[in-house]
Amino acid sequence: MGILLVAGSVAGTVGLVSARDRTVPMYVAREDISFGEPVEASRLDVVDVRLDGTQEHYLPAEREPAAGTRASTLIRAGELVPLRGLGLDDGTTRKPVSVRLEQALPAAVVPGSRVDVWAAARDRSANAYGRPEILLPSAEVAAVSALESGFGGASGTVIELLVDDGRMADLLAALANEASVTVVHNPAGGGS
Numbered sequence: 620m621g622i623l624l625v626a627g628s629v630a631g632t633v634g635l636v637s638a639r640d641r642t643v644p645m646y647v648a649r650e651d652i653s654f655g656e657p658v659e660a661s662r663l664d665v666v667d668v669r670l671d672g673t674q675e676h677y678l679p680a681e682r683e684p685a686a687g688t689r690a691s692t693l694i695r696a697g698e699l700v701p702l703r704g705l706g707l708d709d710g711t712t713r714k715p716v717s718v719r720l721e722q723a724l725p726a727a728v729v730p731g732s733r734v735d736v737w738a739a740a741r742d743r744s745a746n747a748y749g750r751p752e753i754l755l756p757s758a759e760v761a762a763v764s765a766l767e768s769g770f771g772g773a774s775g776t777v778i779e780l781l782v783d784d785g786r787m788a789d790l791l792a793a794l795a796n797e798a799s800v801t802v803v804h805n806p807a808g809g810g811s
């Protein structure tokens with residue numbers, strides 16, 4: 620009788636553990652995949668993960684990305700591939716634009732984060748700048764790099780932003796007219 624109780628207890632425990640340990644094979648990025656880059660099976664690894672009902676938001680390993688699929692956001696190495704971060708060649712109107720900044724950026728401004736871009740128009744008659752206005756709310760950062768101080772003394776930061784066609788003219792006009800551009804980290808930023 621004791622042996623039957625122990626055997627039943629062990630079988631119940633094994634059944635309970637195996638029922639709770641449900642993993643599914645999913646794709647993860649083998650390397651960072653930047654905005655606009657192709658998302659192909661050769662750039663992905665397969666891992667077994669337990670997602671508890673959220674697997675519909677990620678690319679399953681049983682389904683390869685469609686031909687022409689590109690990243691519509693930054694996908695970091697080791698991250699699950701989000702379906703919302705995938706698009707086809709014609710699926711986005713955002714384009715990367717480089718903006719040179721004199722000031723340093725906060726450490727939180729990294730590829731994939733969101734920033735608000737402010738610009739103050741240059742008033743040549745007064746040799747000053749006007750009141751800053753927001754040009755790009757919640758723009759996604761594609762890349763950040765430091766400018767090295769060299770023979771010409773140029774230093775600062777270059778930030779690459781993903782800008783929608785509808786906002787492009789305002790940003791380019793501000794840059795062409797030598798407006799003072801400031802980038803502010805926006806931790807609550809959503810899609811723009």
